[in-house]
Amino acid sequence: MSDIDKILHHCLYFTANSLARAISRMAEEAFRPTGLSPSHAFLMMLVNDTPGIGQKALCDQLHLAPSTVTRFIDTLVYRGYLERRSEGKTSRVYATTAGAELQEPIAEAWKGLHERYAEILGRAAGDDLTARIDAASEKLNQT
Amino acid sequence: MSDIDKILHHCLYFTANSLARAISRMAEEAFRPTGLSPSHAFLMMLVNDTPGIGQKALCDQLHLAPSTVTRFIDTLVYRGYLERRSEGKTSRVYATTAGAELQEPIAEAWKGLHERYAEILGRAAGDDLTARIDAASEKLNQT
DNA sequence: CCATTTTGTTTGTACATACAAATAAGCTAA
DNA sequence: TTAGCTTATTTGTATGTACAAACAAAATGG
Numbered sequence: 001m002s003d004i005d006k007i008l009h010h011c012l013y014f015t016a017n018s019l020a021r022a023i024s025r026m027a028e029e030a031f032r033p034t035g036l037s038p039s040h041a042f043l044m045m046l047v048n049d050t051p052g053i054g055q056k057a058l059c060d061q062l063h064l065a066p067s068t069v070t071r072f073i074d075t076l077v078y079r080g081y082l083e084r085r086s087e088g089k090t091s092r093v094y095a096t097t098a099g100a101e102l103q104e105p106i107a108e109a110w111k112g113l114h115e116r117y118a119e120i121l122g123r124a125a126g127d128d129l130t131a132r133i134d135a136a137s138e139k140l141n142q143t
Numbered sequence: 144m145s146d147i148d149k150i151l152h153h154c155l156y157f158t159a160n161s162l163a164r165a166i167s168r169m170a171e172e173a174f175r176p177t178g179l180s181p182s183h184a185f186l187m188m189l190v191n192d193t194p195g196i197g198q199k200a201l202c203d204q205l206h207l208a209p210s211t212v213t214r215f216i217d218t219l220v221y222r223g224y225l226e227r228r229s230e231g232k233t234s235r236v237y238a239t240t241a242g243a244e245l246q247e248p249i250a251e252a253w254k255g256l257h258e259r260y261a262e263i264l265g266r267a268a269g270d271d272l273t274a275r276i277d278a279a280s281e282k283l284n285q286t
Numbered sequence: 287c288c289a290t291t292t293t294g295t296t297t298g299t300a301c302a303t304a305c306a307a308a309t310a311a312g313c314t315a316a
Numbered sequence: 317t318t319a320g321c322t323t324a325t326t327t328g329t330a331t332g333t334a335c336a337a338a339c340a341a342a343a344t345g346g
Contacts, residue, residue: 020163
């Protein structure tokens, strides 16, 4: 490894993005049977868990920008999985019947993804890494 | 934290992407003075380090898809920082004078970024996390 | 009760990145 | 040597995500 390689592999920006791309590839595959992208699937999980959840809450939980959440919901409404009910300036989100039916396949896919990377990284190591990444991400997000 | 939160924060896909977005925000800020996005800056570093490097090698080192590297180079050529010389089916990349002059500001920005997140995560903890992420990313990329 | 500020959402636009298909060059083996 | 395989690059197109500006509703303070 040359000097420059060392810089890259010692840079959190570089390694974090590299990991994100790798795990995203895996996640897209795992969630393919649901017909949703992983992010859309997580949004569906949240709505199925808390019917009537507001968009702001979705942003906070998913750590996504409001505009991003608007478009995700647009897409999922268009595809018949969600319903948006405006209440004044806020709007609440509910799953349709079709959306509720996704709950099982999504849970399966999520489990499959977890197992898949646990196989490669080791279950304990993978979970530990996830916890550390989560902690770091929370710290950085506060700034 | 509800059950669903636990799922999110225990999911490597979710946490890794969340971290990547957070550190990317920071990196974009750190590299702003160079006029380049962080990824473009890393590509410039590689070319400045190894003049005449091939695109394939750039892909491998940056863990980026060939099409992505093509477009990055297109942009950097257009902006007058790189020169592409085709040799048969491969093509080699060289920095122009303007490109070589970016080396200093890029190195500064990189150092600034490192210091910035070291402040938040702790230097040792940040470097350790980076190393773990790097190892995980390599493992997942092999699959 | 109005004027101002704050909060939540949407729209326009842009960037990073990827995949699949197309193209082009080189390599191999009959 | 040529027919097909492999490798490198490019092009077309799509997705995820963001920022900034616009818009809309609510809250607050005079």
